[in-house]
Amino acid sequence: MSSGFTFSLVSTDCGARLGEFRTPHGTVQTPAFMPVGTQGSVKAMRHRDIEEAGAQIILGNTYHLYLRPGDGLIARRGGLHRFIGWPHPILTDSGGYQVFSLAERRKIDEQGAEFRSHLDGSLHLLTPESTTDIQARLGSDIAMVLDECLAYPATREAAAHSMERSIRWAARCRKRLIDIRSGAARDVGATNPGQAQFGIVQGGVFQELRAASVDATVEIGFEGYAIGGLSVGEPIGLMYTVVGDTARRLPDGHPRYLMGTGTPEDLVECVARGIDMFDCVLPTRNARNGQLFTSQGRLNIKNARYAEDDGPVDPECRCYTCRTHSRAYLRHLYLAGEMTAGALNTLHNLSFYLDTMRRIRDAISLRTFDTFRQEFLRSASRLSLDS
């Protein structure tokens, strides 16, 4: 049995790709940005808010959902879509990134990663097989393989060693999913028979390691390919170079997902280098801290200069926040500690991100992407309105 996942490349323009992929829960236009719904909810948002902002797919964090409320409970509810009431596509990560972030609370070897829960200190083992099973129970539309996430900077030797382990883990994840699909792995309790699985290219900032990782990952064969291990502290120019070099080697007929990135400028620059999918906590986390992305740059709503500013956050934005409220009111809500501040700010930032993706897709479609890119970077380069 194969997955229900298909990808079509519609057109390209100056390296940017317009496409779409189909999942059991609907179609996603690419380039796409996926809001992060760590615990089965995009923070401060209701589902209809992110639908309104233009989200076609969200990301769920396997580590968090596995620990609470548990993948078993979610599977008994019919899977993650039904449990959370979100009928559209969902991608889940492998949980590896969170486990590796636990520092002293985890131990990694060839088998997988042993870790202690941040909630109650209980001991758990995350392996290529177990993350595949957990994600099968969650029933996301796209599951990710377990990979080893290296800190930056890493030596070439460490990066090579880690990349090779990630390849072995990817092969085990793929084998496990094939066994689940065929019924050879019994009693896993998968809830989405059409689930796809993406491999992840590692190799740090070393071009030949990335190339070797691409070859080995494509050799295993997945429905899509992610680029992992970036946005971990390396210089931005180096990241763009690695993204461009790596994306170029990936097969055209599959979506390319750059994990955990980035700023609005990063999205445009990486689309220009052939990336189709993004996720990042930046728009949601920064919104809760009062930082807002606008067509004219970023602003921090706490700033005293907005105390009597009757204008909207972004005069070019059509989101509910910008249609309804002034900077003065949003500043008041933030300083007053009202949780509505987080909700209104998040709705705006996600709208800005998702609207940027829509404009990117329109530009590729009209073959004006390069002009769009130049203009976007010119306005975005006014990085802060508050400086």
Next chain:
Amino acid sequence: MSSGFTFSLVSTDCGARLGEFRTPHGTVQTPAFMPVGTQGSVKAMRHRDIEEAGAQIILGNTYHLYLRPGDGLIARRGGLHRFIGWPHPILTDSGGYQVFSLAERRKIDEQGAEFRSHLDGSLHLLTPESTTDIQARLGSDIAMVLDECLAYPATREAAAHSMERSIRWAARCRKRLIDIRSGAARDVGATNPGQAQFGIVQGGVFQELRAASVDATVEIGFEGYAIGGLSVGEPIGLMYTVVGDTARRLPDGHPRYLMGTGTPEDLVECVARGIDMFDCVLPTRNARNGQLFTSQGRLNIKNARYAEDDGPVDPECRCYTCRTHSRAYLRHLYLAGEMTAGALNTLHNLSFYLDTMRRIRDAISLRTFDTFRQEFLRSASRLSLDS
């Protein structure tokens, strides 16, 4: 110049009154419940959420808005409606209740109340004149007079003394508003020329003091009359008796507002005693703590029994929360500390309250209020689904 406020009594049924009042920002059907928007925002809600739940009017707290962001700043923005982006009616309280709650941080005499801000310890004076001016600058559609709020229990002597002071303060508030309307009070910076003002009946639980307070307050003359000093710890039966006795003495042609009450059962019982308007933090505050009001009684979403409950909070409710999410998911969000839990729970509780008011109005209109009341109390008497 008179206010733009009018009240029409449409019909009555078994003591319950169906009516409507008009304000410069629209018409309100009574009996009405006013969600509490302390700092210019109903906690966890966006304005459109409370519109959707059926709110026609909200309450703002003068004490909080005066301290932050300040009535001057709000007046410069054109008044509270424009500042917060809420185009519908607003009632503001006088700030007295919050000041009296400050305990050691305030000192009361005939002139008014001196208090220290809970935000920065700064010293302020709230007088009948200053609260009238502040509310004129805020530009609410209904302003409240400053009254003295007694703790329960109070002696007859203390209640009499306090009630008489409240009458003197009410007269000063009225005089000040008349001076603002006529232009005799200059440079106040009022932002809503059609602002109405309600008097407040005090007198504790002493029937003859309440009667004297009604007479004196009506003698001064206001657009509407509130009953204050209840829901402060007295037995519920005593509260109902005082409400009934007091409401009966109030003139038919003006709205009657029971301040700071109450449970859904209180709303029905006090409508039966002739009350037209209510406000209370119960539905919003309890929602944030996980307590949900339903047609079958109350439930606490934290309870383990809901961990795998796929049903909605209330099968009879049509709110977004009940249409979209299960008890199991809401419990997960609450336990995971997601602020979306507060938003979804608040939307449900406000929908339940406002739907109850709509059903009350329908029943009065159909002259079936008594049947409605009996049935409502029978189901509401299953006070907790969790016991």
